[in-house]
Amino acid sequence: MDQEYQKNEKFRELCYIGDMQLIKSFYSSSHPDLNSQNKVNGWTSLHWACSKNNAQLIQYLCEKGASKEIKNKDGKTPIEYLKDQDLRKNFGINHENSEETQKKPTLVPNFVRNPQFHYVDKSLFDSEPTKQTLEPEVNKKNSNGTTMAYSAPKVGGKEMVTIRIRSSFDEDFIEVDIDKQNLDFEGFKKLCRAELDHVSESYKIHKIRKLPNILVRNTNDIKRLQNEQEIEFVFVP
Numbered sequence: 001m002d003q004e005y006q007k008n009e010k011f012r013e014l015c016y017i018g019d020m021q022l023i024k025s026f027y028s029s030s031h032p033d034l035n036s037q038n039k040v041n042g043w044t045s046l047h048w049a050c051s052k053n054n055a056q057l058i059q060y061l062c063e064k065g066a067s068k069e070i071k072n073k074d075g076k077t078p079i080e081y082l083k084d085q086d087l088r089k090n091f092g093i094n095h096e097n098s099e100e101t102q103k104k105p106t107l108v109p110n111f112v113r114n115p116q117f118h119y120v121d122k123s124l125f126d127s128e129p130t131k132q133t134l135e136p137e138v139n140k141k142n143s144n145g146t147t148m149a150y151s152a153p154k155v156g157g158k159e160m161v162t163i164r165i166r167s168s169f170d171e172d173f174i175e176v177d178i179d180k181q182n183l184d185f186e187g188f189k190k191l192c193r194a195e196l197d198h199v200s201e202s203y204k205i206h207k208i209r210k211l212p213n214i215l216v217r218n219t220n221d222i223k224r225l226q227n228e229q230e231i232e233f234v235f236v237p
Contacts, residue, residue, distance in 0.1 A: 161225055193233070
């Protein structure tokens with residue numbers, strides 16, 4: 001496999017992960033061909049951006065010259081994989097003709113299916129996320145109209161908080177109980193990484209953020225975590 005193809009394939013992988021900082025940095029330094037296609041499935045970087053409904057990435061790629069007309073091996077253009085209705089309207093896609101294309105793509109990229117070379121254990125896509133829950137105590141509305149919430153219980157004098165964590169290349173969360181008052185930043189990273197056991201040990205933590213966009217940088221940030229906080233770990237080779 002030649003170096004140019006490897007470079008373009010690496011950029012497609014970054015577009016699957018969706019971290020804009022890494023994507024912009026790689027594009028500026030390596031100048032990949034945005035319209036290069038994977039040899040097996042014909043997907044371009046824009047195919048991945050659209051399949052993830054990543055509006056910021058879609059706009060960025062289009063501004064840099066990515067084509068919306070290139071078809072993959074299934075004969076579909078990138079915008080046919082959009083599921084978000086607002087984005088579909090922006091591209092002028094009729095809702096009546098969108099039932100098939102709005103289905104979640106069954107394609108799993110090679111670097112996910114083959115973790116020995118890339119990022120993730122493929123068993124993630126075949127199993128349900130592990131969850132630990134707390135007893136409801138106070139009320140708040142959730143997305144389906146019912147009301148529930150969770151208190152932070154004290155166990156042995158420790159304030160335990162449930163957080164929801166995921167890696168940047170997996171859409172599913174797992175839930176973990178932590179003692180936020182007695183856990184420092186390094187201990188927090190080790191604990192969460194141990195729970196995300198599908199991540200290769202050779203990959204480094206690039207950033208940690210409270211979703212959607214607040215960085216977690218030190219022990220004080222850990223102590224401010226709220227119950228049911230959603231955390232994302234971004235890993236790089």
